[in-house]
Amino acid sequence: MLDATTHRFACLPDAPGVGYKPQHFTEIVNDAGPVAWLEIHAENYMGDGGRPIAQLRHLSERFAFSVHGVGLSIGGEGPLDSEHLARLRHLVGWLDPASFSEHLAWSTHDSAFLNDLLPLPYTEASLARVAEHVDEVQEVVGRRMLLENPSSYLTFEESTLAETEFLREIAKRTGCGLLLDVNNVFVSATNLGTDPVSYIDAFPLELVGEIHLGGHDDDEDDHGAPLLIDNHGREVADPVWSLFEYTISQSGPKPSLIEWDNDVPEWPVLKAEASRAASVLETANA
Template sequence: MPARAGVGLKAAHYREILEMRPDVGFFEVHAENYMGAGGPPHRYLAQIRSSYALSVHGVGLSIGAARPLDAVHLRRLAGLVRRYQPALVSEHLAWSTHGRAFFNDLLPVPYHAETLAWVCGHIHQVQEALGRQLLLENPATYLAFSESTWSEPDFIAEVARRTGCGLLLDVNNVIVACTNQEWQPLRYIDAFPLHAVRQLHLAGHATDADASGRPLLIDTHDRPVSQAVWDLYARVIGRIGRRPTLIEWDQHLPSWETLHREAQQAEDILNAFDAAQGAQHAAAR
């Protein structure tokens, strides 16, 4: 996987991508969107995969649920990974299933010993089924649990330590969660196990307010990346160096050019890191 900027692959852009062959580092797909038996999604993805690096991002495994993983769904994911051989596979620190229902959203978990045990058990099982490392993504959250006994970055660090999973640092989720929970983003990043970060996500968010008028950011993926997210991203890259970075834009899709420009902006920050490294080396000589 090139440590470059990539873009979330959307059906609306399939043809344009195949005709123009834009210069992007990689494409990312939501695993569940390619779990149909056949059809155009697979036709296009197979063609695009033959020219680009790929990451697969699951949204339905429900890793944070207090119940066994859906074995059928895990087999589907393993089949998809076998078929398309992505460079990276990621999932969320969240849950989405209860009883027979699937909620189609990423729901929050309290950070305590029992959640830790469920999450680690599930990640072990996924890594075994896939025969590879899974990346776990930090969540965008809107509420807190009084039951939590760990901070979010410490909890994630412990999951990574126990399971050997890698991490997907979603910088927009950091800004959203820190605003909503009244945490300091820089302290969050200081506590986050940056050594395990294999990929980053960037996206846009909306601004709202809670019942007592506190700012409430919503992880909407429907607009350009905010300045606060770009700034924090640049600091993280300054600390850990180049990493594959995805522009996520899932709602109110813009033109391909707009998406590509966002990716180029991320790439400018990656290149600025290289330039700064080069200048440091030159100064050292």
């Protein structure tokens, strides 16, 4: 467990941010609107140089940054990839972002990287393993991290803990903070037939350093039950906005990110989503 007196706490502003896409570079520089901070996927900025790094250096003079890893496989059964940890340490070291986060998921097994956030059972054994991994990440990267709740399409029969209990316990054992993805909460609750508001009520909101909002797609399972797919490919859905409003009413304003990774829209569309988040956050401030 990391000593609370030595690590840097996340200090993103309680304002909207967006997932940064290189095609928006010029417009963000000229007209960021309500967007106060940017998030990058760590793995896209692990080259040696060139445009990605140049853009990041430029933007980091003006915007707070969140480094969001998508490839560490914290939920993996095997050991963490030490080379990848070293790359994260390097990126976080030179960029000095306001926040660093990763997922409660796995993506690497037997040295194959599967490029998706895969689910894990919630058991005492997986809890111990994930806590060890989070400890290791925080030790190597040298700061407190936020761990994000996944979107679920299925559950494991072997699970003995609720996801909220699992996350709360990881945070307790490691001192990490949490990243609450409200779209993931809605997607998982719909897919698994549970109540999203109860999930928010059970979530340790005081540990939340960042909120994610993103779009999802609609599908159906074998029995015609709704199956929502978390694809970050469209506007945030209305019920997710409602759940966000509820969350903010309980937690107070938080750094809140619009994630749009597929079929990335023109800047004004993304900016409008950020404005909508801004108005929710302002209500909480009022």
